[in-house]
Amino acid sequence: MTTNAASPISPGTLGDVVLRTIGLSKSFGKLEAVKNLNIELRRGEVFGFLGPNGAGKSTTVGMILGLITPTAGSIELFGVKQDGHHWAALRRIGAIIEEPSFYPYLSGRDNLQVLAKSIGDIPEKKITEVLDRVGLLDRAKDQYGHYSMGMKQRLGIASTLLRDPELIILDEPTNGLDPAGTKEIRDLIPSLAHESRAILLCSHLLHEVEMVCSHVAIVKRGSVIADAPIKELLSQGNVLQVKVNNFDKAMAILKNLTWIKSVKIEGDYLEVDLPPNRSAEVNQALVEKGIMVSELVNHTMSLESVFLQLTGGAAGD
Amino acid sequence: MIGAEFLKLRKRQMTTVLLFILIGIVVLVNFILLAISKAKLPTTGHAMGNIQNYLGLPVAIPFALMLISSFGSVLAIILTASSVGNEYNWKTLRTALISSESRFKFLVSKLVSLAILILVGMLIAIIVGFIMGFITTALGGYKFDLSFATGSYFWTQFLQFLRTFFVIIPFALLGFMMAIFGRSAMPGIATGIGVVFLESIITAFMSLAGGWIAKVPDYLLSANVSAITALNGLPKGFGGGGQNEVFPSVTHAYVILSVYAVAFLFLAFYLFKKRDVTG
Numbered sequence: 004m005t006t007n008a009a010s011p012i013s014p015g016t017l018g019d020v021v022l023r024t025i026g027l028s029k030s031f032g033k034l035e036a037v038k039n040l041n042i043e044l045r046r047g048e049v050f051g052f053l054g055p056n057g058a059g060k061s062t063t064v065g066m067i068l069g070l071i072t073p074t075a076g077s078i079e080l081f082g083v084k085q086d087g088h089h090w091a092a093l094r095r096i097g098a099i100i101e102e103p104s105f106y107p108y109l110s111g112r113d114n115l116q117v118l119a120k121s122i123g124d125i126p127e128k129k130i131t132e133v134l135d136r137v138g139l140l141d142r143a144k145d146q147y148g149h150y151s152m153g154m155k156q157r158l159g160i161a162s163t164l165l166r167d168p169e170l171i172i173l174d175e176p177t178n179g180l181d182p183a184g185t186k187e188i189r190d191l192i193p194s195l196a197h198e199s200r201a202i203l204l205c206s207h208l209l210h211e212v213e214m215v216c217s218h219v220a221i222v223k224r225g226s227v228i229a230d231a232p233i234k235e236l237l238s239q240g241n242v243l244q245v246k247v248n249n250f251d252k253a254m255a256i257l258k259n260l261t262w263i264k265s266v267k268i269e270g271d272y273l274e275v276d277l278p279p280n281r282s283a284e285v286n287q288a289l290v291e292k293g294i295m296v297s298e299l300v301n302h303t304m305s306l307e308s309v310f311l312q313l314t315g316g317a318a319g320d
Numbered sequence: 321m322i323g324a325e326f327l328k329l330r331k332r333q334m335t336t337v338l339l340f341i342l343i344g345i346v347v348l349v350n351f352i353l354l355a356i357s358k359a360k361l362p363t364t365g366h367a368m369g370n371i372q373n374y375l376g377l378p379v380a381i382p383f384a385l386m387l388i389s390s391f392g393s394v395l396a397i398i399l400t401a402s403s404v405g406n407e408y409n410w411k412t413l414r415t416a417l418i419s420s421e422s423r424f425k426f427l428v429s430k431l432v433s434l435a436i437l438i439l440v441g442m443l444i445a446i447i448v449g450f451i452m453g454f455i456t457t458a459l460g461g462y463k464f465d466l467s468f469a470t471g472s473y474f475w476t477q478f479l480q481f482l483r484t485f486f487v488i489i490p491f492a493l494l495g496f497m498m499a500i501f502g503r504s505a506m507p508g509i510a511t512g513i514g515v516v517f518l519e520s521i522i523t524a525f526m527s528l529a530g531g532w533i534a535k536v537p538d539y540l541l542s543a544n545v546s547a548i549t550a551l552n553g554l555p556k557g558f559g560g561g562g563q564n565e566v567f568p569s570v571t572h573a574y575v576i577l578s579v580y581a582v583a584f585l586f587l588a589f590y591l592f593k594k595r596d597v598t599g
Binding site: 061062065068069070071072088090093096098100101102103104105106107108109113116117118120121122123162 | 321323324327328331332333410411412414415416417418419420421422423596597598
């Protein structure tokens with residue numbers, strides 16, 4: 004696979020808003036699939052859209068792509084409010100929804116040709132270029148029906164690149180892949196991001212998202228329950244483990260520090276929930292009051308832990 | 321977009337298979353009739369000579385058109401229903417729609433490419449039918465007489481070609497609409513073929529019932545299709561309707577079939593435009 008490994012875009016270089024949803028809602032009968040969704044995606048951003056199965060991720064993607072009509076709210080793409088099937092915006096978006104779906108009797112190249120003819124103004128050399136980009140050039144003449152799951156996903160990504168998109172939407176791009184295939188796609192995603200492009204990555208595979216995304220929104224039963232840069236979200240789960248000679252006195256001292264969110268005893272340790280980079284101040288406060296600190300260990304929570312905490316254990320499948 | 325639809329249809333094996341089935345039917349029926357024309361009746365000991373009047377060159381084209389209007393309708397239903405229905409079955413619809421200017425243009429390009437393919441299929445079947453006319457004439461030892469091949473003859477056949485295409489349209493659109501309604505090829509194919517075969521049986525019973533019920537078939541598909549295909553010039557009872565069968569007027573038939581076609585088309589577009597594309 005040809006990959007142009009790119010560094011993640013730093014938040015300082017983020018560009019204008021390419022996607023904004025305002026109070027977006029969708030109901031199917033009595034079921035509220037998406038409730039008052041407000042998200043914003045900027046150029047240069049790899050935006051993780053997380054949630055357990057059935058949380059409303061694919062419905063949201065469907066609404067962004069004009070496949071599903073919202074019950075309420077609106078969608079802005081590239082600064083323009085959209086209504087129904089919005090071709091001018093869609094032409095600037097590449098998307099895989101839930102799983103790559105192509106005509107099984109056509110070859111990989113023919114499938115891309117069908118899309119190229121539909122979209123219009125896409126030269127043959129572009130098809131060759133995107134096939135090469137995802138490492139499928141030597142299997143381009145094979146029937147899609149005979150492709151492995153990994154190859155199907157890569158053809159899906161190739162199809163999103165056909166129109167040189169400014170926004171790429173990848174809905175569960177590693178679904179059904181083996182570890183090697185997952186790694187291939189995971190390596191490919193950051194390489195797709197650059198200053199003029201944004202990526203919306205929907206997944207319930209938290210490790211994947213943690214590795215490639217710069218910003219995360221977590222949805223549960225159709226509502227956003229967290230929306231923040233991934234570093235900020237992870238830092239919210241900072242826990243400091245402190246081993247001291249007097250638990251009761253140490254607890255009392257730490258509870259007096261207003262910036263400490265919580266303190267509890269866990270086995271031989273005090274677990275202190277605190278903002279990032281303030282461990283030294285905890286140490287100083289305890290030592291000044293005559294408490295002997297024998298261990299001080301900083302634990303940053305994984306996205307999975309944060310997700311489980313926020314969603315109450317709804318980890319997905 | 322029509323180019324994309326053509327590519328999908330052209331490279332699909334089913335399109336070729338359906339064409340070969342149509343050609344096969346034309347060839348087979350011609351050979352069967354040739355065999356029957358040579359068979360001697362046990363009662364009289366004579367061959368069924370009258371069938372030879374319906375074989376051979378002058379009737380080769382109208383006979384092929386008669387076969388197309390019946391068997392071809394079934395094949396057209398399968399082609400149109402699977403063209404749109406399999407987009408749902410293969411989940412390619414979402415990808416196709418986000419790559420299309422509009423849902424309307426997507427359906428229009430599908431219908432235009434299907435119509436062209438059906439016309440090409442009909443043309444090929446007619447050519448095969450014409451060739452079969454030569455073959456059966458030669459094999460049957462009948463006289464080659466090409467005096468029929470005048471401009472007026474070909475003009476008449478051209479008009480009948482258009483009429484045959486016209487009678488296929490409501491069935492093809494019924495399959496197309498039902499595939500969209502059921503979000504799968506199968507409801508389209510099943511409904512379309514069901515109507516082709518069951519309607520004629522049901523209408524036969526309705527005719528027997530008498531009264532206003534006997535008039536109902538005049539507003540269904542098969543009686544009106546027969547009214548138009550009867551213009552093919554074939555003798556009564558041989559693709560031109562039964563000896564004593566009374567069809568609605570040709571104008572009535574055109575109006576009724578047009579109403580059905582427009583209704584199916586409208587419903588197909590309405591359902592396709594209004595409904596969310598999920599799953």
